[in-house]
Amino acid sequence: MQLEDLRTPCLVLDRGILKRNLERMSSAIHRHGVSLRPHLKTAKSAAVAEMAVAGEAGGITVSTLAEAEYFAERGFLDITIAAGTTPQKLERVEALANRGVRLNVITDDRDTASAIAAQRAHYKAFIEIDSGEARGGVDPFGEDLLEIGRTLGDKLKGVLTHAGHSYDCRTVDGIQRVAEQERNAVVTAARRLRDAGLACEVVSVGSTPTMSHVERMDGVTEARPGVYMFGDLFQAAIQSCTRDDIAVTVLASVIGRRPSHNQILLDAGALALSKDRSTASTDQDAGFGLVLDIDAKPAFGECIIEHAYQEHGAAVGEKNRPLPFDSLAVGTKVRVAPNHSCLTAAAHDRYYVVDGSREVIAQWDRINGW
């Protein structure tokens, strides 16, 4: 089967680019003597996870209970669920743990820590640390840290943070400063727990920008980046990768042409691409995605999706560079590079896998939902 034969819109994954991205991050992390626990929130696919854990210890990170259940069923038995849990969610955690999955949850809440401690099932919990983003996590210098550590007791696994504010940086220098902030927060928290006589086996950090540029990881034992596997236009704009490193694209068909506006209409709109506009805050604003030709080459220059309607994407060519309308008949297939691959991929239920050509060499499933 060739890309030309596929129904559109659909999600295309280039295995060669994926492999290169995996190897680059693996080297970057191992250079620091730290283990890599890849975050599968972007890929949500067992086939991708198998490639991502090759040469690693085998543990993975996920963002939802549905992902944890999906991966456990497919033989991944060492899983960290890296979004704050609740007492009500512990029933599903317990069920997974009782099936033999080595499971870690995270919390920054005293009551939830009590609920975790009260459960008999053998699983562990990280204390989530705020390293500057002010999203989730306790202050590494605060009293909650020690109180939650004591409450968790035998269930305490370590400390964990995500420096999501690295996404606000626009220079490598800035990202490196956030990486050091990230490291410092968890290392401080780990030291305070240990000084209080509490075990803190794992010290975990991770965001793709910080892990792409981090200079120093003393005291850190584990990294959990995710979007590095696929890359996207936003990660390229903030220098975590280049546009050539983007492994996922949406295959779309031209469904309309408007030469007077230098515009083509695609059958990939807000549902197939997502309404993510993260590149708007960078100097490489790509609208709702960058239109490439069927071979994923930038044949149309900066032809970007300016309007994303539910099922229509209106792509406009560069000023003074008319699109080649003669070769863009209705039905012509193009590929759209995403702003944010985590969100774009989640609109689709499978990957059509290629490896540098138009031949579809595999279909890989993926899990959505909760």
Add this chain to the structure above:
Amino acid sequence: MQLEDLRTPCLVLDRGILKRNLERMSSAIHRHGVSLRPHLKTAKSAAVAEMAVAGEAGGITVSTLAEAEYFAERGFLDITIAAGTTPQKLERVEALANRGVRLNVITDDRDTASAIAAQRAHYKAFIEIDSGEARGGVDPFGEDLLEIGRTLGDKLKGVLTHAGHSYDCRTVDGIQRVAEQERNAVVTAARRLRDAGLACEVVSVGSTPTMSHVERMDGVTEARPGVYMFGDLFQAAIQSCTRDDIAVTVLASVIGRRPSHNQILLDAGALALSKDRSTASTDQDAGFGLVLDIDAKPAFGECIIEHAYQEHGAAVGEKNRPLPFDSLAVGTKVRVAPNHSCLTAAAHDRYYVVDGSREVIAQWDRINGW
């Protein structure tokens, strides 16, 4: 089962509000002697479609081939697929037509019209008309209209437009002007086709804003609004409905609290809510959604999702009105009203149906994908 028992995040649909919305639009359309062909792109659910066609002629509108196939399998046998088709997509159209579905496609392209005309299967095609949005459609005064009409021959069903630029209006007056532009465009196109000796049986318009306020529909035979069924914060902001008319909400759990920032963290982020920011262009900016209590009451004032991360929604209360943190423990359930219900609903595979209380009276499936 009660809302308290559901896994979060998930999608809740209030049947009573839905019914009221359906009746309101039905009256508004019938007042003009025009038939209602509800657009199921928002609901994508056979159970909702059954309610929406009650008292109507029975025809429905959809936006994708996957929707057409889903509804055909469930006994809906009169379907307009209202997004521009391509020659490559006609194979699936033909297969549906050969199963006995009365099918209409739309096109604004001469080559696609030729491909449609060349097919033996009994289905029909609308010529898409641009009524001012400049997304899809031919100029009602242009030569393409007649050429495509002649090419379609026996397959010509009529003319169709969608005044999507009504979404740019902020006053009822403005919406009424767009409604008249919408009407005028298709009525003009229909007259020109008929003057050229071509049959033009159906004259079809439709957007929820225009159909909510239209004053005059002479010459129009059919209306195809969609989002009126569920409403959303954007439609409320542009006066297609009120906030009390919003029928779908996302049930979410509190997973973190940060009183210093008057902030709660929910397990509904960009994937569960979408990254739609349509209310940002209105005077009722609701971030990525408005947080209500579990009974869908506005108990927290203008508490809006300011940041939508992949799986986290950070909701911030009003200035000088601290959130009631004592009743927002981790695990507490709240409901989030969406900016754009079409996109939010598409993140979910089912509706948990309630009717004014917390009791879940049904689960209704929905179709996603293409």
